[in-house]
Amino acid sequence: MPKLTIDGTEIEVEAGTSVLQACEQLGIEVPRFCYHERLSVAANCRMCLVEMERSPKPIASCSMPCADGMVIRTNTEQVQRARKGVMELILINHPLDCPICDQGGECDLQDQAVAYGFDRSRYTEEKRSVNDKDFGPLINAEMTRCIHCTRCIRFCEEIAGVSVLGAVGRGTHTEVTTYVGRTIDSELSGNLADVCPVGALTSKPYRFTARPWELRKTETIDVLDAVGSNIRVDTRGGEVMRVLPRLNEDVNEEWISDKTRFACDGLKRQRLDRPYVRRDGRLQPASWDEALAAVATRLAGVAGTRIAGLAGDLVDAEAMVALKDLLQALGSPNMDCRQDGARFDALERVGYLFNTTIAGIEQADAILLIGTNPRIEAPLVNARIRKRYREGGLKVGVIGPQLELTYSYDHLGSGPEVLTALAEGTHPFAAVLKAANRPMLILGAGVLARDDGPALQAAARQVAVTANLVRADWNGFNVLHLAAARVGGLDLGFLPQAGGRDTRGILEGAQAGEIEVVYLLGADEIDASRLGSAFVIYQGHHGDRGAHRADVVLPGAAYTEKNGTYVNTEGRVQRGRMAVFPVGEAREDWKILRALSERLGHRLPYDSLAQVRDRLAAVNPLFAGAENPASALWRPFGQSGVPGSEPFQPPFDTFYMTDPISRASLTMAKCIDAFVPSREGKTGTHG
Amino acid sequence: MSTPAAVAAHQPDSFAFTPDNVAVAEKILARYPVDKRASAVLPLLHLAQRQNANWLPKVAMDHVAGLLGMAPIRVYEVATFYTMFNKEPVGKHLVQVCTTTPCWLRGSDEVLGACKRRLGIGPGETTPDGQFTVVEIECAGACVNAPVVAIGEDYYEDLDGPAMVALLDQLARGETPTPGSQTGRRGSCPATGPTTLTNPPSPSAPADAATGADD
Numbered sequence: 001m002p003k004l005t006i007d008g009t010e011i012e013v014e015a016g017t018s019v020l021q022a023c024e025q026l027g028i029e030v031p032r033f034c035y036h037e038r039l040s041v042a043a044n045c046r047m048c049l050v051e052m053e054r055s056p057k058p059i060a061s062c063s064m065p066c067a068d069g070m071v072i073r074t075n076t077e078q079v080q081r082a083r084k085g086v087m088e089l090i091l092i093n094h095p096l097d098c099p100i101c102d103q104g105g106e107c108d109l110q111d112q113a114v115a116y117g118f119d120r121s122r123y124t125e126e127k128r129s130v131n132d133k134d135f136g137p138l139i140n141a142e143m144t145r146c147i148h149c150t151r152c153i154r155f156c157e158e159i160a161g162v163s164v165l166g167a168v169g170r171g172t173h174t175e176v177t178t179y180v181g182r183t184i185d186s187e188l189s190g191n192l193a194d195v196c197p198v199g200a201l202t203s204k205p206y207r208f209t210a211r212p213w214e215l216r217k218t219e220t221i222d223v224l225d226a227v228g229s230n231i232r233v234d235t236r237g238g239e240v241m242r243v244l245p246r247l248n249e250d251v252n253e254e255w256i257s258d259k260t261r262f263a264c265d266g267l268k269r270q271r272l273d274r275p276y277v278r279r280d281g282r283l284q285p286a287s288w289d290e291a292l293a294a295v296a297t298r299l300a301g302v303a304g305t306r307i308a309g310l311a312g313d314l315v316d317a318e319a320m321v322a323l324k325d326l327l328q329a330l331g332s333p334n335m336d337c338r339q340d341g342a343r344f345d346a347l348e349r350v351g352y353l354f355n356t357t358i359a360g361i362e363q364a365d366a367i368l369l370i371g372t373n374p375r376i377e378a379p380l381v382n383a384r385i386r387k388r389y390r391e392g393g394l395k396v397g398v399i400g401p402q403l404e405l406t407y408s409y410d411h412l413g414s415g416p417e418v419l420t421a422l423a424e425g426t427h428p429f430a431a432v433l434k435a436a437n438r439p440m441l442i443l444g445a446g447v448l449a450r451d452d453g454p455a456l457q458a459a460a461r462q463v464a465v466t467a468n469l470v471r472a473d474w475n476g477f478n479v480l481h482l483a484a485a486r487v488g489g490l491d492l493g494f495l496p497q498a499g500g501r502d503t504r505g506i507l508e509g510a511q512a513g514e515i516e517v518v519y520l521l522g523a524d525e526i527d528a529s530r531l532g533s534a535f536v537i538y539q540g541h542h543g544d545r546g547a548h549r550a551d552v553v554l555p556g557a558a559y560t561e562k563n564g565t566y567v568n569t570e571g572r573v574q575r576g577r578m579a580v581f582p583v584g585e586a587r588e589d590w591k592i593l594r595a596l597s598e599r600l601g602h603r604l605p606y607d608s609l610a611q612v613r614d615r616l617a618a619v620n621p622l623f624a625g626a627e628n629p630a631s632a633l634w635r636p637f638g639q640s641g642v643p644g645s646e647p648f649q650p651p652f653d654t655f656y657m658t659d660p661i662s663r664a665s666l667t668m669a670k671c672i673d674a675f676v677p678s679r680e681g682k683t684g685t686h687g
Numbered sequence: 688m689s690t691p692a693a694v695a696a697h698q699p700d701s702f703a704f705t706p707d708n709v710a711v712a713e714k715i716l717a718r719y720p721v722d723k724r725a726s727a728v729l730p731l732l733h734l735a736q737r738q739n740a741n742w743l744p745k746v747a748m749d750h751v752a753g754l755l756g757m758a759p760i761r762v763y764e765v766a767t768f769y770t771m772f773n774k775e776p777v778g779k780h781l782v783q784v785c786t787t788t789p790c791w792l793r794g795s796d797e798v799l800g801a802c803k804r805r806l807g808i809g810p811g812e813t814t815p816d817g818q819f820t821v822v823e824i825e826c827a828g829a830c831v832n833a834p835v836v837a838i839g840e841d842y843y844e845d846l847d848g849p850a851m852v853a854l855l856d857q858l859a860r861g862e863t864p865t866p867g868s869q870t871g872r873r874g875s876c877p878a879t880g881p882t883t884l885t886n887p888p889s890p891s892a893p894a895d896a897a898t899g900a901d902d
Contacts (some may be wrong), residue, residue, distance in 0.1 A: 164758075166761060170768045179759045447894055
């Protein structure tokens with residue numbers, strides 16, 4: 001452990017720490033542009049120069065490893081002169097167009113020019129300008145502003161795993177560009193706007209819409225996949241202007257997927273802003289009173305067993321517990337939070353969680369992907385696997401369709417027979433898993449949604465047993481869910497109660513006329529044509545499939561508009577916070593159910609968010625507020641059965657449109673046009 | 688310098704090494720360990736350029752990238768970094784006139800002017816018949832015989848206007864001028880003839896030659 005002195009303070013650091021990192025540990029600010037703690041060190045901007053004793057010149061602190069006895073000074077006149085010089089050099093070709101630049105107000109170059117630069121320019125020659133580049137519908141490129149720090153190139157190469165950006169030419173003619181006019185085809189491309197320290201790469205949809213100092217920032221949770229990325233929602237007035245990532249090393253590090261970031265314009269379109277009641281075959285605007293009355297009238301005298309409830313993918317746990325309580329009060333055992341029709345065994349938590357945890361992927365040395373494409377289903381899980389892959393020594397096996405992943409893998413086969421062979425230990429990859437120190441498997445949600453899902457879940461469990469995936473300090477059995485609401489619903493037991501019907505049963509019952517009333521809580525991914533002649537109540541925030549079929553529409557709140565609890569695929573309980581108020585007459589979802597319950601004569605016993613949360617904790621103590629995923633015990637689960645022979649199919653056609661919010665998003669529609677080569681029929685649905 | 692925006696419309700549709708060049712490429716690849724194949728990018732690009740009339744179309748870079756398992760952009764970065772790779776078609780004779788300080792002091796302006804007079808084109812241009820392309824280059828590394836012009840892979844040195852015109856005339860006639868100094872001096876001997884070692888060494892005093900060499 002080298003010991004060095006920085007500005008007179010002695011510090012001992014881990015071997016391999018750079019001088020810049022050591023300075024940070026002491027709280028000393030060192031300006032930088034090219035250095036980024038999650039990317040490789042390029043040391044090409046020279047902004048982090050510091051003085052080192054016995055060195056004739058200042059050194060680039062980001063690339064200089066600490067050594068014993070080093071004496072570093074960061075605040076001498078030489079350092080200040082060096083920084084001023086570097087700043088002047090960088091600004092030679094940088095246009096001073098801050099007033100029309102989107103980065104203004106949150107620009108590293110602007111800030112550091114003020115802090116470390118000259119107060120005027122001595123440069124009178126002509127500045128360089130660079131042709132506009134088209135990087136697709138998400139990233140706006142104004143490459144004249146580029147200072148060639150190469151962060152974006154390294155991000156694409158290292159984190160996103162797509163080598164599309166590069167620095168071509170040399171010297172003053174250097175340009176950062178894609179290979180001859182290609183777009184940046186990555187589901188993590190939005191992060192480029194964050195890593196770019198200047199205004200060269202900015203968010204295209206957010207362009208020219210707001211200034212950072214006008215925005216109110218709310219720290220919340222993303223719900224567009226089951227990862228539960230930590231996000232910051234920036235709002236102005238009642239409008240969500242943009243979504244940015246928030247640091248959480250255990251979940252999303254500091255990245256978010258493009259859907260998380262850019263689908264927020266879907267929050268402004270297709271919204272249900274007032275109740276509707278179907279009269280004369282058409283949905284007509286109604287007051288809350290009329291809508292609730294319509295529901296109460298229809299429900300009067302209907303036996304509980306003829307009522308059913310389905311919870312959708314974006315629903316918060318508060319709403320689900322309220323609906324569950326209401327259905328039970330009405331005497332209905334028919335409810336399911338798995339609108340994809342999955343029937344797997346949900347009694348044991350360990351059987352449906354991502355037990356290894358997302359951060360745990362970094363320790364794995366063999367990964368088996370079963371019927372899942374993490375690149376599309378959970379880009380941040382995929383980024384974690386790639387991060388592990390780059391360290392070397394990771395073996396990945398894939399069962400399912402051939403995938404375009406950002407790491408190399410062995411394609412083991414496409415159907416359940418490979419899983420069976422692995423469970424029996426006869427497949428060669430079983431030996432790979434067995435020999436690994438930290439093996440894991442990831443079971444796709446699409447696999448569980450199949451007809452033979454329960455048998456496949458059991459087969460995957462058998463693989464875990466055969467290959468010794470579960471050990472004293474390691475659980476390598478993982479389910480990768482697609483929906484933010486799913487694990488919360490399972491933890492709450494929003495599942496068929498004794499004698500109740502599951503999603504398939506409810507749809508069959510509705511078709512057969514045995515189910516009279518179906519309550520859709522944000523459930524849009526079901527086949528609405530199978531609801532038969534049932535009376536459909538739709539509570540949700542978008543006029544999507546569910547609302548089109550509904551007889552009564554109760555406008556709820558989107559995830560940015562309510563205080564909701566979500567459990568991610570790891571079983572991590574996280575709280576989302578309200579950033580704006582629900583649109584129009586829409587209300588927070590649990591409040592709607594609470595109001596309806598009173599109309600129905602089964603008043604739910606909670607009047608405040610705190611009381612709902614107490615109720616959540618009473619249903620399952622996990623909701624009491626623990627941030628970390630509780631490790632679940634390895635117990636038997638799954639149902640015996642013979643898996644079918646059909647090959648695994650991807651659950652989504654595309655990454656960009658998978659839920660009511662992203663389906664309403666113009667930006668996502670543009671992405672499909674730009675990135676999805678053939679668009680036949682459906683645009684990304686479940687099942 | 689070619690930039691992506693300048694990637695020409697006259698790009699061919701496909702490129703593959705000829706069987707002969709495949710053999711050469713295999714020899715080049717054999718020089719590097721299997722996991723360091725990307726090191727072969729420069730010689731392979733050079734080979735591709737030779738095969739393709741002295742310029743590198745996009746498809747050739749793609750082909751090299753495919754051979755080496757590199758991302759196309761990485762090859763493109765390399766190809767655009769080096770001025771010796773031509774990203775656009777060039778004439779049969781690529782006349783590279785050095786205009787860096789020593790050559791400039793010794794009259795490279797006159798050489799460039801001679802090209803302009805004889806061929807009717809300025810730096811960066813190609814004659815309509817596709818015979819000549821004239822470019823300015825930075826130091827060619829032969830300052831001692833300045834001014835210098837590199838044509839194809841040969842250096843022509845000690846030039847002036849008339850000598851340059853004579854060179855171009857010869858090339859236009861399909862001849863290959865003798866490379867090297869055009870004033871007849873050998874290598875980089877003093878231009879005015881030998882200034883030392885002018886007498887044959889005396890057999891009796893071998894040390895004289897050595898000590899007297901600096902005079």
